[in-house]
Amino acid sequence: MLVLLDQTRLPAEEVELVCTDASALVEAIRSLAVRGAPLLGIAGAYGVALAAARGFDVDAAAESLAGARPTAVNLALGVRRAQGAYRGELTRSGSVQAAAGAALAAARELHAEDAEASARMAGRGLALLDELLPGGGHRVLTHCNTGALVSGGEGTAFAVALAAHRAGRLRRLWVDETRPLLQGARLTAYEAARSGMAYTLLADNAAGSLFAAGEVDAVLIGADRIAADGSVANKVGSYPLAVLARYHHVPFIVVAPLTTVDLATPDGASVEVEQRPGFEVTEIAAPSAAGAAGEAGGGVPVAPLGTQAYNPAFDVTPPELVTAIVTEEGTVSPVTAEALAELCGGSRRMSRS
Incomplete structure (x- = not known):
């Protein structure tokens, strides 16, 4: 079992x-x-x-x-x-x-x-944060959940924030709630609390005001698939954060193991984006009942009966909006198809030797 x-x-x-x-x-x-x-x-x-x-x-x-x-x-x-x-x-x-x-x-x-890759990404990610944001006191915004709950180790993007916390260089972890299934509110806040991190939860649509107030030093997210051109498919809501980050001159950093890079997917348009049931948007489920993604009719309605919902599980961020991709084998910045291919090729050569 x-x-x-x-x-x-x-x-x-x-x-x-x-x-x-x-x-x-x-x-x-x-x-x-x-x-x-x-x-x-x-x-x-x-x-x-x-x-x-x-x-x-x-x-x-x-x-x-x-x-x-x-x-x-x-x-x-x-x-x-x-x-x-x-x-x-x-x-x-x-x-x-x-x-x-x-x-x-x-x-x-x-x-x-x-687990080993997670530890190496945490080290590389923290080094990049310190390079981009000298002086510590990092205020980091994250989306969805990227901690131990998604990994054999301590995670991807969350592991970087955790490393900063342990080094005394994390001032605040801003946690997007991540509608519609609230993985940020339910899972990232859960992990941050257990780790004793200074964190604050915000509604997804409050991120813009947070950027405008100058309260975000960097965005850290994970990835579910990275295409050959550097396009990043991640939990829906990631792409708007990348746009906000670019406008406000804030680094937008993707942390993911090299296995997430899929050179067989040429670009973002070629990524198959999972479409999930509409009731996840039109209802809010109680986690302690049928689960956050149970069955239609099992939650509290927040829209009129029969309302159609658009519910992609992921969106795709183009490479030109990504400051860096951090993997266990190295960091790619600027993000280009050539740099990704070189990183993947070098990793394969090392694994064969």
Whole structure:
């Protein structure tokens, strides 16, 4: 079985969700009980290992898991890695049991690699903040949730803010609520409080006034997919922050593992953006009830019955609005297709040597 912390119940309850097969994990992914690009890759790999250990059709489970959420590239990568380990061992030894063990080993290896990548991104991100904003006292705005809840380690963008906090250089973490599912209010505020950080929650549409008041020194976000040209797909609401940041001359920094860079996606227009149910916008669900992304009719209506809603899960920020992309292998600034390709190529050469 695979045991997850059910993120739809936070912050009201810390509840474990037990997945006994791949189909249960697919539902957990779609309902956002488990979410965040790096963690989706880890969960997907463990899902393949679970299917193998229980004697289910591994290829069918892998296909179902890989397609559970289309925008986050890490999910399919994690699934294919564990699936490849399973197939390779099965071909070598002919032992289903040994193949299941290989899939589990691949998932555990990915988990450990992500934790290491998180620590390295935190160090690189803090160094960049200190370079761009000498003197410390950083006031950082973040969007959605990018901490330990999305990672095998301490996160991506949140890990940078946490490193600044531990170094005594974080003055304030501004937390966007992140409508419609409130991942900022429910999850980032939860993590910031547990870490003893100085943080303040704001409605998404209050960000403009915060910039205008000169209260933001930098924006830190994560990414679900980075296209070959440097376009960044992240939680919807990220692109408006990039526009605000550019107008107000504030650095806009993306922190993501190199696995989030997808050179097979040429540009932002080629990113498949997940469209989620309209009721997530027209209703507000109580986290302690059916979960933040439960079923239609399970929440408190905030719009007239029958109202149509536009609900993309992500938006895409063009590279010219991104100050830097911080990965565990290096930082790209300015963000160009050539620089990204060079970073990815260098990483692959190091991994082969």
